[in-house]
Structure formats: structure tokens, C-alpha cells
Amino acid sequence: MAEMVVIRHGQASFGQDNYDVLSDLGKRQSAAVGAVLRGLGWVPDRLVTGTLTRQKDTALAMGFSQAPEEHPGFNEYDFHDLLHARYDGQVPDLVQGDRKTHFRALRETIFEWQDGAFSGAAETWDQFAARVAAARAFATDTDARRVLVISSGGVIGQLTATALGAPRRQMMNLNLQIKNTSITRFMFSGSNFSLAEFNATPHFSDPESVKLTSYS
Incomplete structure (x- = not known):
């Protein structure tokens, strides 16, 4: 192989x-x-x-x-785009500036992305998986x-x-x-x-x- x-x-x-x-x-x-x-x-x-x-x-x-x-x-995947889509463009300062909070929010955001729980992102989960x-x-x-x-x-x-x-x-x-x-x-x-x-x-x-x- x-x-x-x-x-x-x-x-x-x-x-x-x-x-x-x-x-x-x-x-x-x-x-x-x-x-x-x-x-x-x-x-x-x-x-x-x-x-x-x-x-x-x-x-x-x-x-x-x-x-x-x-x-x-x-x-x-464009994590900035996903965060902005999840928070309707109002990403909390702590999510953007604190490393631990950022990655906790990113994990939760990816799970919601997979579930189609928010709209407005440039790429859907299914599109990411397909590419x-x-x-x-x-x-x-x-x-x-x-x-x-x-x-x-x-x-x-x-x-x-x-x-x-x-x-x-x-x-x-x-x-x-x-x-x-x-x-x-x-x-x-x-x-x-x-x-x-x-x-x-x-x-x-x-x-x-x-x-x-x-x-x-």
C-alpha cells in the first residue's frame, strides 16, 4: 500500500x-x-x-x-467566519482575545455548525466534509x-x-x-x-x- x-x-x-x-x-x-x-x-x-x-x-x-x-x-474551515455567523457578527471580546475561551467557543461552534444550528456562514458543514x-x-x-x-x-x-x-x-x-x-x-x-x-x-x-x- x-x-x-x-x-x-x-x-x-x-x-x-x-x-x-x-x-x-x-x-x-x-x-x-x-x-x-x-x-x-x-x-x-x-x-x-x-x-x-x-x-x-x-x-x-x-x-x-x-x-x-x-x-x-x-x-x-474559516473559524472567524463561523464565529461571526454564530454570534450574528457580535463576537464577545473574551472569545476573540482569551485563548482558553476562544477554543472552548470554537469547539461549541463547530458542533452547532455540524448540526446546522445557525445560518449565514460562507460554508456549510456538508460542503466542508465534501471538499x-x-x-x-x-x-x-x-x-x-x-x-x-x-x-x-x-x-x-x-x-x-x-x-x-x-x-x-x-x-x-x-x-x-x-x-x-x-x-x-x-x-x-x-x-x-x-x-x-x-x-x-x-x-x-x-x-x-x-x-x-x-x-x-
């Missing part, structure tokens, strides 16, 4: 005007995961990213030579044996939940566990698609590099 290794992008710029920019820590994380893959002798035959800057810059910082292909299905499935089909419709994908936490959570046949709520429970630049590995052959490894960070395994760990 072939492998699809999915890396969550490096740490972005939470709390800044433009979230879609790698922080200095995110750049170091990206270089570290690229180095550990090469150290294991794992070099991709095919490289795919979403269209977001933080995803493409993660791929660049990982240091592989080939130019990536892009598929928008690997882009994250992630389309991105997976794109990446695995290949003769390549090693496919490297750079994506985001929500997409990885959805890919994992789907591979496990888990209830849709599990997507967000997985999403919130996923570390920046963690490795999630799937095996595929034809229509078969299965999870082999989730949220692994061998590049953060010693006392010095563990300091690189982040979740947002």
Missing part, C-alpha cells in the same frame, strides 16, 4: 491581524519535521498543500525540493508511493474521523489535540484508506526540542 503523510502547518499568528502567517516558532517547527522525515529516509514522491500561506510556507521551510501541487480542499473528501481523492489518485500533504487541524481531524468511521463530533475532538507540524499517516490502495499513525511528533522528543511544541 502507498502512504499519505499529512503534516499540520507550523504555528501561525494567533491574535494578530493576519493569522495566516507562520510565527518564528512555526518556521522552526517546520524545519524540524522536514529534517526528521529525511533522517528516517522518508522523501515524498508527491507534495500537496492547500492554498493557505501558512501551509505553503510550512512546505517551503521543511526543505523538500519539489514544487507543491495545491488543492483548496486541504484548507482549514475534504475531494482533496483526499485528489491526493491519493496517483502512482506515487509516498504522498506528503501540508494541511490544517480541522482537515486532519476530519480525515482521521472518516478513516475510523467515527461519529462527526469526533472530528473536533481530534482537531483540538493536533499539534503544529505533527505527523498523521494514512495508508491507501484504490478505495481503501486507513489510519496508521496520528499526531506523532518525533521531532519534539528530546528535552530541548519539546519546547517547540504548540497547538495553535
Whole structure:
């Protein structure tokens, strides 16, 4: 069977005007995961990213030579848009500024989104799930044996939940566990698609590099 290794992008710029920019820590994380893959002798035959800057810059910082292909299905859901839709444009200051409150509200918002409990978002849950499935089909419709994908936490959570046949709520429970630049590995052959490894960070395994760990 072939492998699809999915890396969550490096740490972005939470709390800044433009979230879609790698922080200095995110750049170091990206270089570290690229180095550990090469150290294991794992070099991709095919490289795919979403269209977001933080995803493409993660791929660049990982240091592989080939130019990536892009598929928008690997882009994250627009959490700012979802929060604005849920709160009718009046997102509480604490939700926007306090990290713990923000992620608690995000979890609740995703569950309501899945249930169709509010309207006005640019993308429905069913549209998100469909584009992630389309991105997976794109990446695995290949003769390549090693496919490297750079994506985001929500997409990885959805890919994992789907591979496990888990209830849709599990997507967000997985999403919130996923570390920046963690490795999630799937095996595929034809229509078969299965999870082999989730949220692994061998590049953060010693006392010095563990300091690189982040979740947002």
C-alpha cells in the first residue's frame, strides 16, 4: 500500500491581524519535521498543500525540493467566519482575545455548525466534509508511493474521523489535540484508506526540542 503523510502547518499568528502567517516558532517547527522525515529516509514522491500561506510556507521551510501541487480542499474551515455567523457578527471580546475561551467557543461552534444550528456562514458543514473528501481523492489518485500533504487541524481531524468511521463530533475532538507540524499517516490502495499513525511528533522528543511544541 502507498502512504499519505499529512503534516499540520507550523504555528501561525494567533491574535494578530493576519493569522495566516507562520510565527518564528512555526518556521522552526517546520524545519524540524522536514529534517526528521529525511533522517528516517522518508522523501515524498508527491507534495500537496492547500492554498493557505501558512501551509505553503510550512512546505517551503521543511526543505523538500519539489514544487507543491495545491488543492483548496486541504484548507482549514474559516473559524472567524463561523464565529461571526454564530454570534450574528457580535463576537464577545473574551472569545476573540482569551485563548482558553476562544477554543472552548470554537469547539461549541463547530458542533452547532455540524448540526446546522445557525445560518449565514460562507460554508456549510456538508460542503466542508465534501471538499475534504475531494482533496483526499485528489491526493491519493496517483502512482506515487509516498504522498506528503501540508494541511490544517480541522482537515486532519476530519480525515482521521472518516478513516475510523467515527461519529462527526469526533472530528473536533481530534482537531483540538493536533499539534503544529505533527505527523498523521494514512495508508491507501484504490478505495481503501486507513489510519496508521496520528499526531506523532518525533521531532519534539528530546528535552530541548519539546519546547517547540504548540497547538495553535
